[in-house]
Amino acid sequence: MKRFGPYLLLAAASLLTTLPAWAELEGLALATAKNCMSCHNVERKVVGPSYKDVAAKYRGDKAAPARLASKVMEGGGGVWGVVKMPSNPQITDAEAKRLVAWILSQ
């Protein structure tokens, strides 16, 4: 159940993406399923910055969603410290955009 939980949640949530609470759950389920949460947490820094810190840093930056979606796919560093984010080839372009939209709404 632990392994399939995120996928079940994702399937359920994607039926109801129009509701904000479900969009929130879907974002978390996708981030969990795609392994983002092994280095990130919404509230606190782990290996990478907390998603709340990322959202605060780029609030009002209209170029941020596209730039961050590319960075999530390709990886990179130099913004939050010396540790680099590895590339994430397990996600599609569309998934990167959805993940970044969810992160920036934190």
Ligand code: HEC
């Ligand atoms: C192996 C650990 C690791 C994994 C897995 C990981 N990240 Fe990161 N992430 C990092 C680190 C480290 C940074 C800080 C990079 C820097 O300083 O530029 C970061 C930075 C970020 C940023 C901010 C980039 C910036 O330029 O401000 C976003 C957004 C992000 N990650 C999203 C994701 C998403 C979405 C996933 C899953 C697809 C993911 N990360 C998976 C380690 C990770």
